[in-house]
Amino acid sequence: MDCIVVFCGSSEGKDPTVIQTAYNLGAALANRHIRLVYGAAKIGIMGKVAQGVLDNRGEVIGVVPQFLIDKEIIHEGLSRLIITENMHQRKLKMHELSDGVIALPGGFGTMEELFEMITWAQLGLHRYPIGILNINGFYDDLLKMLRKMVSEGFLKPENHNLLLVDNAIDGLLRQMKDYKPSFLPKWISKGQT
Template identity: 60%
Template sequence: MNALKSICVFCGSSDGNDGTIISEAEKLGKLLAEEEITLVYGGAKIGVMGKVAGSVLSNKGKVIGVIPEFLKLKEVVHDGLSELVVTDSMHQRKMKMQEYSDGFITLPGGFGTLEELFEILTWSQLGLHQKPIGLLNVGGFYDDLLGLLDNMVQKGFLTIENYKLLLVDDTIDGLIRKMKEFRPIPKPKWLNLDKT
């Protein structure tokens, strides 16, 4: 079983127009607080990400926000966090979020959310980390994306082993359970990181 002491959550900086997504974000925040799992996230008070952080904090949990300097605006940054880490760039932000986290959960969001999800999946595929990566498929939000990934497997661009690096569930409890039971695949043989 994986000890998930901290989980990084990727999600939208907008609220969207589906109340179920907000409700699930708040439920996730409550669960993280109750399980004493630290939330690591993008540091904003707006959108779905702000709802997750607010829920963790209102349930007396710990939240670490990581935000690049150029986004550290009064109307964006959450000033009530347990800890706020400011980085020079978006890339440094993602590096820090990965360093602070034992696993990752992606909620609904837009381009930025997908970019974070696929970068962390690629790092796993390359053997740069062996942490569980979860996708919370709220109300079938990611059904089309999962269909695309399946097509990548069918067309030979994605191995089934790498496809299985993405743990998918439509319930929070189910997803957390899959993440705790996750067993990483061996590092790819073609990528010998020990050679100089």
């Protein structure tokens, strides 16, 4: 993996372990020479990941839609800033730049971004690893819900297995590095997204 997109909160939340782990993830990416693609903000968990990369001489690409430039505090130390017209173009650009996805704690935006990428994987639009860094069990309830989707017949086990989960940075990055996608039929073409 050369470039990982990280989806996470624009706020810091309440758990200091999440804040520190976000920074540590950034440092780990930089130390492995993996570029970070993220939402360009200086604030929140987003800003901590970016700062971890930058403090360790890594490369950070921020992608932000024009309308958010006035609402969010853009990180001034980015290696590169890409401005899109809207949110959909933002996600598409992040997807095009990356060859892996990691979700950290966040809110609605983080969930929406994560689920769009996992849905695209399910549809065969990409074959790169998607991981959740489950810091202090933040995603436990979501993971339980996903298992229920499988048991109730709404989610195929092979699609459930597209999502890699670990509570430690090294463990998740190792899983992502070793990830071998199983064959999934392409139901739609990239142009249809």
